[in-house]
Amino acid sequence: MIDTAVAFDFNARIYRDLTLDEVADACAAGLFCWVDVGARDDAALGRLERLLRGLGTADAVVADLRHAAGRPGQRVHEECLHATLEAPCLVDGQVHVEVVEMFIGASFLVTARRGQADFLDQVRRTCRVDFERYAQSPGFLLYEIWDHLVMQYRATQRSLSTRVRTIQAEIFGEVDDRIFSRVANVGRDLLTFRELVLAAREDLGELCNRRHEVVPTSTVPFLEKMLGTLERICADVTVERETLSETLNLYLGIVSKKTNDVVTRLTAVSVIFLPLTFLCGIYGMNFQYIPEIHNDYGYFVFWFVCAVLVSTMIYYMRKHSWL
Numbered sequence: 001m002i003d004t005a006v007a008f009d010f011n012a013r014i015y016r017d018l019t020l021d022e023v024a025d026a027c028a029a030g031l032f033c034w035v036d037v038g039a040r041d042d043a044a045l046g047r048l049e050r051l052l053r054g055l056g057t058a059d060a061v062v063a064d065l066r067h068a069a070g071r072p073g074q075r076v077h078e079e080c081l082h083a084t085l086e087a088p089c090l091v092d093g094q095v096h097v098e099v100v101e102m103f104i105g106a107s108f109l110v111t112a113r114r115g116q117a118d119f120l121d122q123v124r125r126t127c128r129v130d131f132e133r134y135a136q137s138p139g140f141l142l143y144e145i146w147d148h149l150v151m152q153y154r155a156t157q158r159s160l161s162t163r164v165r166t167i168q169a170e171i172f173g174e175v176d177d178r179i180f181s182r183v184a185n186v187g188r189d190l191l192t193f194r195e196l197v198l199a200a201r202e203d204l205g206e207l208c209n210r211r212h213e214v215v216p217t218s219t220v221p222f223l224e225k226m227l228g229t230l231e232r233i234c235a236d237v238t239v240e241r242e243t244l245s246e247t248l249n250l251y252l253g254i255v256s257k258k259t260n261d262v263v264t265r266l267t268a269v270s271v272i273f274l275p276l277t278f279l280c281g282i283y284g285m286n287f288q289y290i291p292e293i294h295n296d297y298g299y300f301v302f303w304f305v306c307a308v309l310v311s312t313m314i315y316y317m318r319k320h321s322w323l
Contacts, residue, residue: 003038003047004124007031008131008138015128020047024054027107032138034127035110036120048112055079055108074206080105081214083203086196087117087149088156093163095156095189097196102145104214109141119148139219146204150226150233153197157233157240160190164240164247171251183248187241194237201230268323275309 005018007026018026023033035051038044049062057079064075064082075082085100098115111120123144130144163186171179207215208223283290283302292298317323 005035007033015131033108038113088196095192119152122148137216139216143219143222150229153233164244168247190241197234272313276306
């Protein structure tokens, strides 16, 4: 990704692009700057560290960048607030986590991506218009970032919901044992996503409750509304997990019903042939004086008795709904 920097003048409503070398001077001139940089390798981390030092942050902030990076939560420094955001993304249908480090100071906001973090691209596309229309303080940018992050959570939740509905529809068709692995994969993604939502809810709640100069009080009510959205997403994920579990139980019930039907048919065939096998066993014995062995109509009587037995048993089983 390309490192970008913009400056906001809230009094004159001026928005302009900067280079990274101009950021420190713009902040010193009273502008508020947003810097979006990559932090995937040592070279990028080095540029980010130089940027943070140029903005007047202490060595503790730079050390925190390397040692505490990727750990969820917020860490408070004298110069800034360091928060770690976790954005969900779907790669080949599976949930992956993209980490964004955010440093919020009185005159700057720095976001350091450790992944693609598409929601920041959305912020970049919309923040200029929103700045010109609505912005009153630097808190608008904090709101924009969390708003698009929550939207990405919602989009991921909808994608997972679609996967659950697809599996639910497929169990009534021709499926095999691979359905178990698919259910396990979706269940794992739902659990991972739920953990992300819970962590985001905790971080956002802490941000709303924290009294810090970098979080304007005018922005807090808007952030608190997002807490309600995260609560609903968490509740929806719980419902999807329950639906997935019920779907698997339904599939097992369908399989069990089919197995019982097969066993019932086999049992009916066995019951029908049991008396016939008994008769064949008796008249297949090699005794010389079997009473009916010299009867001229013995063969036909045997088949008549067999037909009566089979007909009677079939009628009896149908009457009792065994067939």
